[in-house]
Amino acid sequence: MVDLDDVRRIVGERHVVDGAALSGRPQDFWVHTPTAALGLAKPKDVQELSAMLALCHQEDQPVIAEGGRTNLVGATQSTGETLLVSLERLNDIAAPDRQGMTVEVGAGAIIETIQQRCATDGLRFGLDFGARGSATLGGALSTNAGGFQALRYGVARDQVLGLECVLADGTVLSHLSSFVKDNTGYDLKHLFIGSEGTLGVITRAVLRLHPAPQSVNTALLAFETFEAVAETLGLMRRDLNGTLSSFEIMWAEFFHFNVDAVLNGRSPIEGRYPFYILCESEGFEAEADAALFETVVGRAIEDGLVADAVIAASSRQRQELWRIREDFEAEMQLFKTMIDFDVSLPVASMEAFVSEVERRLNEEVPGNLGLHVLGHLGDGNLHVTTGLATPEGKGEVRRLVYELISGYGGSISAEHGIGLAKRDYLHHSRTAAEIATMRALKQALDPKGILNPGKVI
Secondary structure, eight states: OHHHHHHHHHHGGGGGGEEHHTTTTTSSOOOOBBOSSSSSEESHHHHHHHHHHHHHHHHHHEEEEEEESSOSSSSOOOOOTTTTETTOOOOOOOOOOOTEEEEETTSSSHHHHHHHHHHTTEEEEEOOTTTHHHHHHHHHTTTTBBBBTHHHOOOOOOGGEEEEETTTOOOOEEOOOOOOOOOOOOOOOOHHTTTTSSSSSEEEEEEEOOOOOEEEEEEEESOOOOHHEEEEEEHHHHHHHOEEEEEEEEHHHHHHHHHHSSSSOOOSSSSOOOOOEEEEEEEHHHHHHHHHHHHHOOOOOHTSSOOOEEEOOOOOHHHHHHHHHHHHHHHHHOOSHHHHHHHEHHHHHHHHHHHHHHHHHHHHHHEEEEEEEEEEGTTTEEEEEESSSSSTTHHHHHHHHHHHHHHTTSSSSSSSSTTTTTGGGGGGSOOHHHHHHHHHHHHHHHHTOOTTTOOOO
């Protein structure tokens, strides 16, 4: 175990917090138990991080890199022997390259800050999700985060052109290329994106940007059948000329629960339907885009696909519609012991999967407090949440759902990572040969196992 005084000599006295001081801090946003750690170090640059990791490697010191501490899978859970590392001081954002449409960013930069900085230059950073105001770039890349606009811009790894990271022994790998075509051997950046800090610590990235849209059109659609939902997704992808950016699905139980909670029961759509879609397109010609959006929604109604619809007439109404999808305060109060799943499935399997989960829960876990289902339909990602009155039975619910995911050919993690919470269920989505290859990579890059030990595999 390292001596914190040696760490202080590398990063400075002011930038090391000892374990006793950390014990008053919650583990993360979701887990309110006290933080257990040897200490927390805050290097200012890649050189300090490299020196610190070299020291930790020499002393067999476990290290966990923290981001915004909003992860949902226990990916930064530590022990009293762990040295935590925050990259909050590596938060610089270079001036965006408007011609190349790229920007170089430190791993400690907040996602929303990156979005805002790029917007001032008329550019869009395509990654967006609910924790944008606290999540860091390093954390988002380490978990390969997805979010609301993956349908149009892709997930976190799709935003990255070049990457810099530090290996367990302090070796710095820096390949900050700013162009798409780079066929110079193995594309090493993809080893570290999505690896949750188990193979190396990401310090900097060159991000791909896009022209910032000048218009936004939002609608809430109601459907009688899931088949009509899927068909409407295809119609909008085709007929909106590539401007569809979000297509968020909500099953009725979640939708009406949240309408009651956040809008005092004032549903934007009268009546009750099995499925609701919040869709959004973003374009570059306000009047033409609005007209096209209205035409496409109208066509879906005329064709009998959409049962009812409301198009947001103002930014305030748009915000109200998004609150139904994004506000989870009431759900957290309802599900005293929350059990949530972030899964991916073929779109054609989603309805059957959800129906079977509901049936099995009611038969095998009759004390469940309901089933809320929503997600990013365009990229096959569902968020499935239930709850129990007490923690007993959580393992049974997890086993049930993950076994069903395996049977439907899905993934146990779409965008939240594996961490500790899903580690023991990884075999439902990866073969023994794949897991063995992951172990071989871990052994090659972190032979002493000091980086985020026990996570993922």
